Amino acid sequence: MAAILGGGLGGLSTGYYLLKNNISHNNNLKLFLLEATNQCGGWIKTIRTKDYLFEQGPRTIRPKGVVGLNTLNMMQDLGLSEHISPIKPDHPAAKNRMIYVNNTLHLLPSSLKGVFQTNGPFSKPLIYALFNDLKQPHKELKDDSIYNFVERRFGKEIADYAISPMICGICAGDAKEISVKFLMKTLFEYEQNHGGVMKGWMKSMFSAKTSNDIELTDLAKVAKEEKWSVYTIKGGLETFPTILETYLKDNDVNMQLNTKVEEIEFVDSSLVKLKKSDGEVLTASHVYSTIPAHVLAKLIEKQHPELSQNLKQIPFVTVGIVNLYFATNKPLITPAFGFLIPPIENSPILGVVFDSCCIPDQKGTVLTVMLGGRWFKEKFGEGVSNERLLNIALKEIQAILKIDDAPAAYNVSILDKCIPQYVIGHYERVDKIRQYIQKSNLPISLVGSSYDGVGVNDVIFSAKTQVEEDCINSK
Ligand SMILES: Cc1cc2nc3c(=O)[nH]c(=O)nc-3n(C[C@H](O)[C@H](O)[C@H](O)COP(=O)(O)OP(=O)(O)OC[C@H]3O[C@@H](n4cnc5c(N)ncnc54)[C@H](O)[C@@H]3O)c2cc1C
Known part of the structure; x- marks a missing residue:
């Protein structure tokens, strides 16, 4: 047994x-x-009504790489293909991801062209980060924080405004503590073995490629061909x-x-x-x-x-989740995946997902505000009430998104020790x-x-x- x-x-x-x-x-x-x-x-929990859907845990799944394709294979085998709702590259949720810095929402570049332009809050085009990598001396390390690695190779602005909020979005964690191997194992190996990310990347272009391919079901093939950004499941995860x-x-x-x-x-x-x-x-x-x-x-x-x-x-961190439903027909948000707030901004919230843009068949506007994570205790102390989290979430979306309406429905959950920290x-x-x-x-x-x-x-x-x-x- x-x-x-x-x-x-x-x-x-x-x-x-x-x-x-x-x-x-x-x-x-x-x-x-x-x-x-x-x-x-x-942690996967959905609240469904005829008008809206609240996800308390995960909401989107990435279809990329061996692990992503493997999940799609499983989905097809279980008969879930018809329930999948893909977000393709031309969808606003795929193109528009924002960060909130200095009281302003900034759109992150989503195309090659954007990398050559100066986009706030960055003071230079992102392409300059690559020159920084080429200039840096070699430093031998067994492991490092992802923040240190990115700051060393690509500069402080990329560490503060790109990587730190991304780590908040993925694991509600602090990039200054999370291992570089969590997201950038290959880049770290390039640095350690070849003295720089660009140098390692160029050498890898000439070496034999190792194939991690798996056999693909029709669903996985379609996801690959159509280059899905992420996908959700109709009716909730x-x-x-x-x-x-x-x-x-x-x-x-x-x-x-x-x-x-x-x-x-x-x-x-x-x-x-x-x-x-x-x-x-x-x-x-x-x-x-x-x-x-x-x-x-x-x-x-x-x-x-x-x-x-x-x-x-x-270690594990606790996350507060505030799901909000606004019944009004007037558009309250610009179509996008949502926004993240870099920890350097010291905000009580980690970010907001625009669910009514990412998840189909919803009426009105649905948002999910994420709070706390690595900073949960520091920001809210012990025994914070759901009501306090709701008020903080409403105050923040009023300030950032200028939404003054009261939500027609909401749900607050405190997910104790829900995400492990690598x-x-x-x-x-x-x-x-x-x-x-x-x-x-x-x-x-x-x-x-x-x-x-x-x-x-x-x-x-x-x-x-x-x-x-x-x-x-x-x-
Ligand atoms: C807020 C949030 C948002 C997320 N968003 C995303 C996302 O958008 N995309 C994504 O890919 N991933 C996301 N994730 C991550 C994803 O949800 C997790 O990777 C996944 O759900 C973890 O599954 P698990 O089985 O490892 O753990 P769990 O979901 O923790 O399951 C463990 C189970 O064990 C049970 N258990 C615990 N102790 C005992 C015991 N002593 N005896 C018997 N049973 C016990 C628990 O009740 C629980 O059901 C998110 C996670 C959270 C918390």
């Missing part, structure tokens, strides 16, 4: 890949999925975990909701005991943990304090954690956003990789 811990996207995808790899059928292995709450999906859950149930996975695992005891290399909140103990030959690292740390602390300590060192040394820490597990022969695989990437695609790909590695090891 194999047990999957957690019913977020990581847990559901693990179940999917275990079934696809015929693990349960070949070995007559029963699969269990244990989820603490009363529903699957983890929650449709995705719902369909996955049904797939697992239809294939006899024993789904146990409202079942929190409180302790894990490893007996030997093929026996593990899971103590559940109802007092029962479930035994399994292998566990796939897809719960956050800090939660897993507590469950294994008694038996493996060193492993627990390493898991606890992966700080400097993260990748080495995850290696150390997995080496400990291997050396100690513990029958556990680690999947989910704590380890191999924080986005939807990464979590799905992490499940695929771990399941396939286990298949190879068990042969």
